[in-house]
Amino acid sequence: LAKTTQPISMDSYEGQEVNITCSHNNIATNDYITWYQQFPSQGPRFIIQGYKTKVTNEVASLFIPADRKSSTLSLPRVSLSDTAVYYCLVGDINNAGNMLTFGGGTRLMVKP
Amino acid sequence: DGGITQSPKYLFRKEGQNVTLSCEQNLNHDAMYWYRQDPGQGLRLIYYSQIVNDFQKGDIAEGYSVSREKKESFPLTVTSAQKNPTAFYLCASSNRGPGGYTFGSGTRLTVV
Numbered sequence: 001l002a003k004t005t006q007p008i009s010m011d012s013y014e015g016q017e018v019n020i021t022c023s024h025n026n027i028a029t030n031d032y033i034t035w036y037q038q039f040p041s042q043g044p045r046f047i048i049q050g051y052k053t054k055v056t057n058e059v060a061s062l063f064i065p066a067d068r069k070s071s072t073l074s075l076p077r078v079s080l081s082d083t084a085v086y087y088c089l090v091g092d093i094n095n096a097g098n099m100l101t102f103g104g105g106t107r108l109m110v111k112p
Numbered sequence: 113d114g115g116i117t118q119s120p121k122y123l124f125r126k127e128g129q130n131v132t133l134s135c136e137q138n139l140n141h142d143a144m145y146w147y148r149q150d151p152g153q154g155l156r157l158i159y160y161s162q163i164v165n166d167f168q169k170g171d172i173a174e175g176y177s178v179s180r181e182k183k184e185s186f187p188l189t190v191t192s193a194q195k196n197p198t199a200f201y202l203c204a205s206s207n208r209g210p211g212g213y214t215f216g217s218g219t220r221l222t223v224v
Contacts, residue, residue, distance in 0.1 A: 042218065043217055044213070044215050087154065100157050102147070102155040102156075103154055105154050
């Protein structure tokens with residue numbers, strides 16, 4: 001299983017763009033990259049998922065370089081409510097037993 | 113609305129007792145999972161099931177048991193053999209393909 005490495009914590013200010021990078025050097029051909037957001041005492045919430053290049057939805061963008069050994073979650077113009085822990089997962093989305101391991105995540109603190 | 117329901121939200125257990133945490137989903141997802149989260153930590157996989165009547169141990173299965181008699185239900189029993197059961201327990205479900213996990217709102221178990 002591809003292991004992921006993320007920064008433990010990040011600070012930002014309201015209105016800024018935040019980029020959180022995840023390293024996954026051993027990513028396999030069939031693996032996708034998925035990001036989740038978790039608030040205290042709640043279950044993680046799916047944010048975005050991608051395989052290569054760039055994916056964008058109403059919440060975030062996901063940038064994946066050609067070698068796919070890393071990925072960057074981009075949150076545009078963050079607000080205080082974006083303060084949360086963000087997890088990067090890597091695995092084969094067509095194999096339920098393959099995408100299981102959550103790392104420690106990145107704790108994002110957005111300040112006024 | 114489709115979703116995943118965990119109950120109870122809070123649970124207190126005396127030492128030496130077994131307790132069962134409920135997880136029900138109406139998303140028609142094939143796979144279901146149980147994670148444990150300790151304060152300030154990431155999620156650790158306890159058990160997962162890809163199909164009815166089949167399940168696999170995760171990283172920290174000792175002291176826990178599960179069953180998958182119905183597609184919609186994946187109860188977790190925390191047995192007296194689990195030495196440090198106080199934690200936040202999260203249930204999730206998924207299907208093959210895009211979209212990632214859907215998580216429940218969690219059960220906070222405290223040993224008193």
